[in-house]
Amino acid sequence: MxxxxxxxxxxxxxxxxxxxxxxxxxxxxxxxxxxxxxxxxxxxxxxxxxxxxxxxxxxxxxxxxxxxxxxxxxxxxxxxxxxxxxxxxxxxxxxxxxxxxRLDPVRGPVLAAADEIVRSCWWQPFDVLGRRPPAGPLPYLDPLFDAFATPRREVPRALRAPDDALVAELADELIPVISLPDWAVREPWWLVVAAHETGHLVMHDLDLVYEATAVAGDWADEVFADVYSALMVGSAAGWMVGELMHGLPVDGLYYPPLDRRLAIIGLSDPLASAMLELTVDGHRLASLAGAVDGRLVTAWTAALASDDPTITKVRSREAARTMIAAGVAAPPGPAVRRNLLAYLPTCGPPGTMGSAxxxxxxxxxxxxxxxxxxx
Structure with missing residues (x-):
């Protein structure tokens, strides 16, 4: 008994x-x-x-x-x-x-915007390939954001215990997560970080790790994500890296020096050229990811800075990543903040983050x- x-x-x-x-x-x-x-x-x-x-x-x-x-x-x-x-x-x-x-009245609106940016960047190559993507990542805001644009997939400090390594391994196999800086609540243009973060996951889910490593060695993860984010959001990717890394030491084992990273994001470095030639099912990365529409970025940059903008064509797959690029290009201020939070959640076609x-x-x-x- x-x-x-x-x-x-x-x-x-x-x-x-x-x-x-x-x-x-x-x-x-x-x-x-x-x-x-x-x-x-x-x-x-x-x-x-x-x-x-x-x-x-x-x-x-x-x-x-x-x-x-x-x-x-x-x-x-x-x-x-x-x-x-x-x-x-x-x-x-x-x-x-x-x-x-997403239930928080302060963080919820920002994450509604972040979800669409991630979804826009995530689906892009799978659309070109005619594949349904995996379940897709979960964005969240992290007050401990470490000023390095990498997915935070370790267990939070508050949950650390002897079994945390196992918990982290299990989480990696379930739903990937994307850490975004908490300060995006006040400055939503910082959600542009999501393009780089999504690139890390795309490299793995397109099975390009071996090929990327052959191109860039230990820098492969960062170089691929930098190139991918440049294709997704254009020059906004360079602004993000330059701002995050300004004045900080660089871990040369995993990160190129800052000036070289900026050249990679500008797609003028040989490593960037080699990454763009990686192929999946005969499609080069350059065509898989496409490129941001510069004319639309320019038009939306002006619109986002106005008090009563007219913004259309938001239902396309590219809309959210184009809009956040415009948000970075626009002069920071209350109008841009208000308009990004109003329009980003309306972007993209119907559907879910990925597919079951x-x-x-x-x-x-x-x-x-x-x-x-x-x-």
Missing amino acids: RVQARVERSVAAADLLREELAAWLAARAAKPGFARFGHHFEVLETVLYGMLSGIRAKLLAVTAADFGPDSGAAYARCHELDQSLLTVKRLFEWYAPKYDQ PPAGDVRALADRLTRRVLR
Whole structure:
């Protein structure tokens, strides 16, 4: 009876977490601000429920008959599975606050704009290839933004514990995230960082890591993202890097010197030329990413600075990335801030951040991650 009570205690904790997850998903699915992430929630539901079911099954297999008179061994096994359950909870807590920033009256409008910029940059090469992209990244605002334009995919300091490495690995396999600077709340033109961040993920999801490394060695990640962001938002990519890196030392192992990075973004450096020649299914990167429409950037630059702008053609895939490029080019001020937050969320065609993976692939992911988390 003692072993049974101990098992029931852990099973109840697993069931409580499932109820918490179900309530969170149901509440978010009903809110318009989360419509872009419906496929994310499908993936999270299948994977996290699968992990909880796997842990629950292992708990129910802990019986006095199996462990004999040694109740201590049964308790130890329950403790191991409690740690597996804690990993799932921490994984849920890794994602939930990032989505929930959209409920905040201050951060929500900025993230509505950020979502469209990321979606614009993310879909672009997949559209050209005629492919449906993976689920797509989750943008969020980070008060600890480290002034380096890299995806922040490590576990937040507030959640650090011995199992954080595992939580981070699990998160990497689920939904990628994109960290954006918190100061974009006041200066939304800083959302241009999203073009560079998205480039990091595109390189991996187009399976270009090997080819990019052959071109740029240890600099490959940054050089690819710099070239990609230049194609997405033009000279705004150079402004972003120049502003972030001004006066800071450069880690020469992973980053080119600042003057060379700016040349790469200007597409005048040999490394940029080599990156533009990378191909996927016969398509060069230069054609996969396209180029920002300079004339439209100029027109929108003037419009964004006015108090009563007339802005049309916002439903195209390129609209959001073109608009944020114009926002960087416009003189900073209240009108630009107001107009970016008003018009960016209206950009782009209907649809979600990416596309839902096939159900079989999601179930396979759930099984794989369940095996990883079980102790």
